Amino acid sequence: MKQEIERVSRGESTAALWPVGDEMPGGFSAAFATRAMSAPGLPPLVDFARTGGDAAKQARDRLCEALGLPPGSLSFAKQIHSADVAVAGPGQNEASGFLPDADALISNAEGAALAVFTADCVPILMADPESGAMAAVHAGWRGMTSGVIENALAAMKREFGTNPQGVSARLGPCVGLCCYEVGGELLERLSDSDRKHLRPRETGGPRLDLDACCRTRLEAAGVNPKNVFSAGVCTKCRPNLFASYRGRAGGLNISIILKRPHHGGAQCLK
Ligand SMILES: [Zn+2]
Helix, strand or coil: CCCCCEEEEECCEEEEECCCCCCCCCCEEEEEECCCCECCCCCCCCCCCCCCHHHHHHHHHHHHHHHCCCCCCEECCCCCCCCCEEECCCCCCCCCCCCCCCCEEEECCCCCEEEEEECCCEEEEEEECCCCEEEEEEECHHHHHHCHHHHHHHHHHHHHCCCHHHCEEEECCECCCCCCECCCHHHHHCCHHHHCCEECCCCCCCEECHHHHHHHHHHHCCCCHHHEEECCCECCCCCCCCCCCCCCCCCCEEEEEEECCCCCCCCCCC
16 A cells, blocks of 8 residues: 555645545545645644634635635534534535534535544545445544444435445544553443454553454444555654644644536546
């Protein structure tokens, strides 16, 4: 798997994306933005936080420009570490339209761009070319153990007729096994399949491979592992690229899945 940063430019904005797996099928694009954006008025390392004020909004708008999206076109919800799923239309977010609190958004609308914010939790972007549905999921340990991944797939099936077997999934940058020491309530809430991804240590608490837990859950829910790819990078270990709750780089990362309007030819991100 290639691991170089991928640069995407339009106008005066350049986004630096972390590549995850193959290109998404069916006219979908998955973008995992790093903090290393470049545009007039932006600091060298940006924060995309939903609640980060004007600077974060400007970073999001510049990211949209680099991706070829109109400013303000992202759909995102207030995330509350739940297992709740909401159906989102294009541009529905706190600023432009009502969207309930949720940790997974799903849509089948052309022109929609679903965003999810993370800092160590796993951003999961999914698409099904057959039903035309997509999802952006915020999977931290709380949401994951509450079933947010399974709920998102069930909602895609219910709302859009998605068969999990056709779903392609991309798991973005998150805290790695290297840095994720766990204990307390988290340990109690892990499922049997999650527990297989615990790594005990001689001193200190065990470590957990959160990405692997999510992959196992996707597979158990019917997603073909051949269509699942992970970023393979730890947010805490790379503060010059990613925000990390546990590390010294504050703020939030953003991951976006979008479905291009059909112009009689798929528009590529590159
Ligand atoms: Zn690490």
